[in-house]
Amino acid sequence: MRIEDEIKQTSFQSEHQKAYINLVYTAGWLQQQQACAFKPYGLSLPQFNILRILRGQHPLPATVALLIERMLDKTSNASRIVDKLEEKQLVTRKVCPANRRAVDIRITDAGLELLRRIDADGTAAKYFGSLTEDELRQLNSLLDKLRD
Amino acid sequence: MRIEDEIKQTSFQSEHQKAYINLVYTAGWLQQQQACAFKPYGLSLPQFNILRILRGQHPLPATVALLIERMLDKTSNASRIVDKLEEKQLVTRKVCPANRRAVDIRITDAGLELLRRIDADGTAAKYFGSLTEDELRQLNSLLDKLRD
DNA sequence: CGACATTAAATGTACCTACATAAATTTGCA
DNA sequence: TGCAAATTTATGTAGGTACATTTAATGTCG
Numbered sequence: 001m002r003i004e005d006e007i008k009q010t011s012f013q014s015e016h017q018k019a020y021i022n023l024v025y026t027a028g029w030l031q032q033q034q035a036c037a038f039k040p041y042g043l044s045l046p047q048f049n050i051l052r053i054l055r056g057q058h059p060l061p062a063t064v065a066l067l068i069e070r071m072l073d074k075t076s077n078a079s080r081i082v083d084k085l086e087e088k089q090l091v092t093r094k095v096c097p098a099n100r101r102a103v104d105i106r107i108t109d110a111g112l113e114l115l116r117r118i119d120a121d122g123t124a125a126k127y128f129g130s131l132t133e134d135e136l137r138q139l140n141s142l143l144d145k146l147r148d
Numbered sequence: 149m150r151i152e153d154e155i156k157q158t159s160f161q162s163e164h165q166k167a168y169i170n171l172v173y174t175a176g177w178l179q180q181q182q183a184c185a186f187k188p189y190g191l192s193l194p195q196f197n198i199l200r201i202l203r204g205q206h207p208l209p210a211t212v213a214l215l216i217e218r219m220l221d222k223t224s225n226a227s228r229i230v231d232k233l234e235e236k237q238l239v240t241r242k243v244c245p246a247n248r249r250a251v252d253i254r255i256t257d258a259g260l261e262l263l264r265r266i267d268a269d270g271t272a273a274k275y276f277g278s279l280t281e282d283e284l285r286q287l288n289s290l291l292d293k294l295r296d
Numbered sequence: 297c298g299a300c301a302t303t304a305a306a307t308g309t310a311c312c313t314a315c316a317t318a319a320a321t322t323t324g325c326a
Numbered sequence: 327t328g329c330a331a332a333t334t335t336a337t338g339t340a341g342g343t344a345c346a347t348t349t350a351a352t353g354t355c356g
Contacts, residue, residue, distance in 0.1 A: 015284040016276040027175030128164040130296040136163040148278040
């Protein structure tokens with residue numbers, strides 16, 4: 001659906017203005033689609049993302065610093081998101097023996113199992129079915145260029 | 149800069165996966181750029197957006213329901229954002245005489261003046277300089293198609 | 297009229313972001 | 327060695343999002 005219709009605005013000052021609104025709106029839409037997929041499993045989107053990073057490292061541990069580096073949102077608070085995952089026993093936290101300032105964070109078996117169940121539902125790919133491979137490449141290239 | 153370098157990931161499962169990350173990352177980047185522009189004026193981005201909607205209505209009032217309809221983020225809490233603006237005396241709130249359930253919200257002269265000062269800095273257009281008019285149209289069309 | 301549903305806004309709660317600051321440990325260098 | 331600087335995580339606080347619930351006013355219909 002055209003962005004004009006989504007937000008009930010008939011015209012835009014400029015193509016810039018429209019692209020800005022379209023981009024922010026679409027990203028929010030996507031995130032909400034994903035969040036809905038996780039909710040039945042009791043996970044928020046940031047919690048899911050961190051769990052996936054930990055699975056990527058498994059069976060090696062990750063530090064908070066590594067999580068922050070790989071998160072989309074650099075300034076968010078990985079420490080407190082790990083708190084929530086630890087409460088649910090999806091991850092473990094242990095002082096790193098080699099560097100006692102750091103903390104080794106590992107995904108548990110329960111965490112791996114949960115991700116396995118979610119993967120079928122929550123993949124981003126599902127929401128891009130209406131774009132061809134070529135259009136996806138175009139989109140990626142435009143977004144990269146935008147941030148220059 | 150390419151998204152691979154921004155988040156230090158060397159490869160993606162698919163072009164879908166990459167587009168998802170690119171989109172969410174870029175939207176966050178844009179919002180943060182804007183938020184930085186408003187901060188010197190003591191406004192958050194949602195506060196700025198609501199103030200702009202109110203300017204669009206001025207001198208007519210808006211209700212909370214109207215604000216929600218026009219906001220990008222429909223489920224956010226317009227009522228509490230208006231609280232903050234009222235504290236700063238940038239808007240006024242008065243029970244609507246015609247329907248005492250509703251509330252008439254108006255931007256004040258101080259609010260209009262603040263927007264006037266910000267407009268030069270905070271416009272979205274500024275962040276799309278690296279894309280041509282044609283590329284902007286392409287981007288808009290891809291994003292619209294994505295949400296189908 | 298009077299009970300009941302509907303509407304508009306406000307409030308409560310859990311989680312998140314953004315940013316500043318604190319606490320503990322390690323590192324580097326005089 | 328000893329002490330300041332840097333590193334790593336945790337915590338405090340203000341503002342936002344998402345969603346459920348509450349409160350007050352209005353509409354509806356017997």
